[in-house]
Amino acid sequence: MSFVEHKSSVTSSLDITNSPTNISHIMFVLVGCNRTWKYRRSYIEAWWRENITRGNIWLDEPPTEDLLPWPSTSPPFQVNEDITKLKVYPKLLNPVVVRIYRSILDTFRLGENKDVRWYVMADDDTLFFVDNLVEVLGKYDHSKYHYIGTNSESIKSNYDFSFEMGFGGAGYALSYALVEELVLKIDGCIERYPHMWVSDYLSSSCSADLGVDLTIEKGIHQIDLRGDISGLLSSHPKSPLLTLHHFDVVEPIFPSKDRSESINHLMKAAKFDQSRVLQQTICYHRQSNWTFSISWGYSAHVYESIFPRSILRRPLETFMPWVTGRPPLFMFNTRWPSSDPCEAPHVFFLENVDQSSEQGDRVVSVYTRKWARDMGACSLNGNHSADPISRVQVSSPAIERKEAGRIECCDVEYESGKEVASVKLRACMKGEMLP
Structure with missing residues (x-):
């Protein structure tokens, strides 16, 4: 023929x-x-x-x-x-x-x-x-x-x-x-x-x-980077995540897991809600002057200062360039990792995700601390240390896909000295910015 x-x-x-x-x-x-x-x-x-x-x-x-x-x-x-x-x-x-x-x-x-x-x-x-x-x-x-x-x-x-x-x-x-x-x-x-x-x-x-x-389409990712790409994955654009590439040349994206285990771990979250995977949600705990940055299905960062979304949407430069050379190296703005306790986040990675009828039929994802930050508290904001937190628990709607291109907001519940901080995702109110 x-x-x-x-x-x-x-x-x-x-x-x-x-x-x-x-x-x-x-x-x-x-x-x-x-x-x-x-x-x-x-x-x-x-x-x-x-x-x-x-x-x-x-x-x-x-x-x-x-x-x-x-x-x-x-x-x-x-x-x-x-x-x-x-x-x-x-x-x-x-x-x-x-x-x-x-x-x-x-x-x-x-x-x-x-x-x-x-x-x-x-x-x-x-x-x-x-x-x-x-x-x-x-x-x-x-x-x-x-x-x-x-x-x-x-x-x-x-x-x-x-x-x-x-x-x-x-x-x-x-x-x-x-x-x-x-x-x-x-x-x-x-x-x-x-x-x-x-x-x-x-x-x-x-x-x-x-x-x-x-x-x-910003949700497609070549990943022409090397090393630890957690900074990039923790500050994803608000576009839906479509692809990730080059797993053979970057470190496993979850600590204590190999590359295949890391991918399967991320896909467990995706089976519950692809629309929210890696979508960054930012909210505040005013009593402690803390900022929470949630990359749904992947990580949670807790900062001991109040940072606007315009800052935290820039990825932490945890990764290395694809090839060495003179800057600028990347097609996007980045933030340098800092040793200042007012700027360096406490970092938590996804441990588990499940559906909970106890929380009104919501999806609950849990993020655990994998290592200590090893810094003192931020003295500029009242010395409210987030060191006691070992787990961040995030609840999100179970039946609602996140609308593409829109951000969500959230509320934080935390009692001083406790091990668990609870975050509830919700629709943003009109004009909602910093509290």
Whole structure:
């Protein structure tokens, strides 16, 4: 069957309907290889939903014996077409780039596109928050050309490749209308740009030649950083969390857990409420002059001073740059960690999350202290030490998804000297700022 015949036999996904976008409308195009899959499979299985999510993991060759039998908990595997048969192959600077990008064409040719509205590309070490992805893609019209992704956090990476490129490790989404046009032109575009050595740049260039520029969504994260990224995750933008990438090059995101355990721990919270994962909520305990910063499902910070949201939305620079060089290094503002007890937070990480009927059918997440702050109290604000607190307990609505793009407020209950501080999330009152 020729490509044209195959294309015409596929039911078009561009029939205009009034139905909201749902998970069945998304086709995941995940790209890996035999060498990496055995180490990264757990990342994908943490979010993949058997018999619900659609798509494939594309490999460079048939699975080796140690990868078989192929588990049903993983996406079905496919093997990319042999690109050595392409007439442009001898001119390619990096053939892997072409294999990755042509996974779009390989997926389309499977003929499984009925009702597909979006193709979502990503690497095999990318964590998706699918409910949030469905909500965000639902804002866009899949019958029009859309290319949705994000830049790198690293200025150097964007400079080296392109500030107009969606980084594929973080993941990017192509509307079905755009995919239908691209598959007719992919090989011609590859012949036009044989010198490109990054698949994301090739993808960006091919879309740009069709007049389609990148649309940025802040919840997509390349994580071109190194070391401890807890500062970044504790001050997430108010956009819904969509993806996290590069787990192999950063430290495990939870203390005393390895990378796979950390991912599964975060996904436990996500199963209760994806809309609030990493969403920063800030509130105050005036009696003690304390500020609480909650990154739901991940961490809680307690400051022995009153800080406005405009300050705490800047991540603590706990991480290192992707590559060394002269500042500025990052695409966002940061705060330096401080040894001043009035500025340094007491840090707590998620211990558990569950639903509580005792609190009016709310979700209760508990954050525990993993190490002592080892500083005195902030003398400027009355020496109200938060050292006695060992646990921060946060309750949130069980049946209400947080509205995308909106912040929430909260109230703190704490008796001096007690081990537990209780925080209740709620809708902000009109004009609510500092108390």
